[in-house]
Amino acid sequence: MKPKVVVYRKVYDEVLERLAEACEVVYRPQPREADGSALYEALGEAQGLLGSGLRIDEALLERSPQLRAVANFSAGYENLDLEALQRRGVTATNTPGVLNDTVADCVMALMLAAGRRVSELDRAMRAGQWTTSIDEEWFGVDVHHRTLGIIGMGEIGQAVAKRARLGFDMRIVYHNRSRNETAEQRYEAQWLSLEALLEQSDYVCMLTPLTPQTERMIGAAELACMKPTGIFLNASRGRTVDEAALIEALRERRILAAGLDVFEQEPLPADSPLLQLDNVVCVPHIGSATHETRLAMQLLSVRNLLDALRGETPPNRLV
Numbered sequence: 225m226k227p228k229v230v231v232y233r234k235v236y237d238e239v240l241e242r243l244a245e246a247c248e249v250v251y252r253p254q255p256r257e258a259d260g261s262a263l264y265e266a267l268g269e270a271q272g273l274l275g276s277g278l279r280i281d282e283a284l285l286e287r288s289p290q291l292r293a294v295a296n297f298s299a300g301y302e303n304l305d306l307e308a309l310q311r312r313g314v315t316a317t318n319t320p321g322v323l324n325d326t327v328a329d330c331v332m333a334l335m336l337a338a339g340r341r342v343s344e345l346d347r348a349m350r351a352g353q354w355t356t357s358i359d360e361e362w363f364g365v366d367v368h369h370r371t372l373g374i375i376g377m378g379e380i381g382q383a384v385a386k387r388a389r390l391g392f393d394m395r396i397v398y399h400n401r402s403r404n405e406t407a408e409q410r411y412e413a414q415w416l417s418l419e420a421l422l423e424q425s426d427y428v429c430m431l432t433p434l435t436p437q438t439e440r441m442i443g444a445a446e447l448a449c450m451k452p453t454g455i456f457l458n459a460s461r462g463r464t465v466d467e468a469a470l471i472e473a474l475r476e477r478r479i480l481a482a483g484l485d486v487f488e489q490e491p492l493p494a495d496s497p498l499l500q501l502d503n504v505v506c507v508p509h510i511g512s513a514t515h516e517t518r519l520a521m522q523l524l525s526v527r528n529l530l531d532a533l534r535g536e537t538p539p540n541r542l543v
């Protein structure tokens with residue numbers, strides 16, 4: 225008998241077709257902000273679960289006694305309670321790697337847009353404000369030859385460092401718990417303490433996973449270490465930053481600008497002060513959101529799930 229697999233997010237047809245070759249597929253796509261309750265009835269007989277973002281913890285596992293494998297199609301996996309999964313012998317996987325270049329492109333877009341004020345000036349033009357030749361009021365700051373500080377020099381961090389070093393002649397500094405020799409050799413990246421990185425960088429980019437150690441790693445004290453001309457970028461998770469402190473620093477112009485792909489609450493509430501600040505460029509968590517990359521992530525999650533259900537070790541096993 226084919227194992228029953230519940231898919232809880234919208235996926236490409238090709239993904240459903242691939243799954244259906246080996247599994248009985250129950251397709252229950254629900255928006256990311258839904259609480260999962262519409263899914264619960266399908267979970268009773270599920271042996272596999274595929275999607276991203278749903279909190280998978282003891283309470284959900286309690287409802288899914290047959291579950292053997294959980295496949296996240298995302299690099300981040302803070303939605304998974306790995307200890308609970310391990311206790312129950314459920315294999316869990318994510319999809320790192322295939323999205324590195326796409327997320328790094330998005331980080332560069334945020335860096336360029338924040339530095340050169342692309343969104344703000346686009347809004348000004350549309351409002352009919354370009355009436356005379358432009359002066360200093362609309363000038364931005366350079367990206368090339370500046371210092372980029374990457375907090376979390378992992379797979380995506382290195383893809384950002386490559387673009388910044390080889391394409392924009394930037395100096396790369398980074399902060400990890402351990403040294404990244406590849407980044408040091410390939411991109412002349414220099415390890416710094418967090419404080420030194422914040423003090424020396426023109427652009428600071430957050431790219432750690434969300435963990436108990438990185439939650440609110442950037443708060444008022446850290447933002448105060450940044451240059452007043454510094455630009456803060458976040459493509460990790462919103463909760464790695466104290467968003468209220470960031471808003472305050474941007475509002476008071478204690479830092480110059482920010483480029484944000486991720487937010488404490490997603491979707492970002494329409495009344496968020498971030499949306500009122502001209503020195504903020506926001507995009508709605510689109511780091512990996514191209515068709516090619518989303519399909520690659522989903523197909524990798526299918527491979528992970530099928531391997532796990534066959535009793536083989538999947539390429540991206542977490543537990």
Ligand SMILES: NC(=O)C1=CN([C@@H]2O[C@H](COP(=O)(O)OP(=O)(O)OC[C@H]3O[C@@H](n4cnc5c(N)ncnc54)[C@H](OP(=O)(O)O)[C@@H]3O)[C@@H](O)[C@H]2O)C=CC1
Nearest residue numbers: 299300376377378379380400401402432433437459511512
């Ligand atoms: N915006 C988006 O759409 C996307 C966002 N992401 C986010 O980016 C994150 C990173 O992805 P990826 O590059 O693949 O992950 P990696 O695991 O390859 O890299 C994470 C890096 O963070 C460092 N790190 C972890 N904990 C700490 C800490 N406490 N202090 C300092 N550094 C730390 C690690 O180094 P060390 O262990 O030495 O400390 C590692 O170098 C994901 O977890 C996800 O949250 C991912 C994809 C898309």
Ligand SMILES: O=CC(=O)O
Nearest residue numbers: 297298299300512
């Ligand atoms: O945020 C996206 C991810 O892949 O993680």
